[in-house]
Amino acid sequence: MDTNFIIMWISSILVSITIDNSKTLKGVKDISDLGYKIDFKNLKNYKDEYGIIDKSFLLCLIPLLNILYSIDDYKDYNLPTPFIISLLKKHRAIIEMQPKEIEKYSKYNNIFYALILNLNYNLTLIRAKKFYYQDNIIYYISNRNGITILKIEGNSNIDMNNIKELIKDEDDYQKRKLSLQ
Numbered sequence: 001m002d003t004n005f006i007i008m009w010i011s012s013i014l015v016s017i018t019i020d021n022s023k024t025l026k027g028v029k030d031i032s033d034l035g036y037k038i039d040f041k042n043l044k045n046y047k048d049e050y051g052i053i054d055k056s057f058l059l060c061l062i063p064l065l066n067i068l069y070s071i072d073d074y075k076d077y078n079l080p081t082p083f084i085i086s087l088l089k090k091h092r093a094i095i096e097m098q099p100k101e102i103e104k105y106s107k108y109n110n111i112f113y114a115l116i117l118n119l120n121y122n123l124t125l126i127r128a129k130k131f132y133y134q135d136n137i138i139y140y141i142s143n144r145n146g147i148t149i150l151k152i153e154g155n156s157n158i159d160m161n162n163i164k165e166l167i168k169d170e171d172d173y174q175k176r177k178l179s180l181q
Helices: 002-031 041-050 055-063 067-074 082-090 099-108 111-127 160-180
Strands: 037-038 092-097 129-133 137-143 146-153
Touching: 002 055, 037 146, 041 111, 041 137, 055 067, 067 146, 067 160, 082 092, 082 137, 099 111, 111 137, 111 146, 129 160, 146 160
Parallel strands: none
Antiparallel strands: 037 092, 129 137, 137 146
């Protein structure tokens, strides 16, 4: 094979990936600018449920066509509309930022901080404890400052103070159980 063709082929793949990633980062920043965090797991579930597919791997391998497709896709990117925001909220793919997060984000308002904020939220969810209440799964963290509820899956119309007390009682019970062993 000709070396120039291989260099062109690899270069077109890299350019295509760069364009696609810049669109993704722009989307993360735009959602963060509106005061939301992205729940990557629920976003993936939403995309799977509605058959939203990303560019196929094979298309990425076709020189020049991959760049044209990426540019066309980037050109079609729009700011998140109220309709899109309501859809993402309905499927819990985005969550409103806490007041402290909004304050801090407005201080550092850039793509990198938006990405860090979203990654930190999703990593915290992975490490969070789960509390099962009725038909709900409540993700929370507890520390010396108290209990912070990160996310509720299921019916979110529940009394938060009551839930925090139930979680605290469960945590205390688990600590006593561990100390007896």
